[in-house]
Amino acid sequence: MALFSRRLAVSRIWGLHAMPKSSLKVPKGTAAAAMASATAPPTSKTSPVGLNKNGCIAIQIHAKPGAKISSLAGLSDDGVAVHIGAPARDGEANAELLRFLGDVLGIRKSMLSLDKGSKSRSKVAVLDSCVSLSADSVMERLRDAAVE
The missing domain is CATH 3.30.1200.10 (YggU-like)
Known part of the structure; x- marks a missing residue:
């Protein structure tokens, strides 16, 4: 238990925790954003x-x-x-x-x-x-x- 809390404290001090999902978003205007939009499926409007x-x-x-x-x-x-x-x-x-x-x-x-x-x-x-x-x-x- 103490080992786990020690690792948690060290990871918080040194910033070794997992990245939030918001930082994984691709910034607009980059080549990666153009690639992501090119591979996205086209949205089709459906009707009831x-x-x-x-x-x-x-x-x-x-x-x-x-x-x-x-x-x-x-x-x-x-x-x-x-x-x-x-x-x-x-x-x-x-x-x-x-x-x-x-x-x-x-x-x-x-x-x-x-x-x-x-x-x-x-x-x-x-x-x-x-x-x-x-x-x-x-x-x-x-x-x-x-x-x-």
Whole structure:
């Protein structure tokens, strides 16, 4: 024990302790910084609306059940935030979510289904393959509904 405390005291006196992570950063304007930025992967902007492996339109949803009325709370890269006007029990919130999305997109609720997340707040809703909407038009309709 005494040996350990003696080594610790010596390392602090002579500055032999580990370097903080902030000192390991590459300064801007150096050749090392240019090399680090050249090897960094490009950042791509993602959308909550896309195609799944079957070619159907999929919408990533972050559900917030128990609201007074159903509404779109906002759009982000992670998903569409939806306030659901139904409690989260016995599938009531999921049914209300599909009804609300059908109203927003202008399609019947039978053309929508939940692919993932029937018991969680993070869900993936899938449009039927016979729907004549593109992913861009779905995103546009969601943006219009979120602004209102």
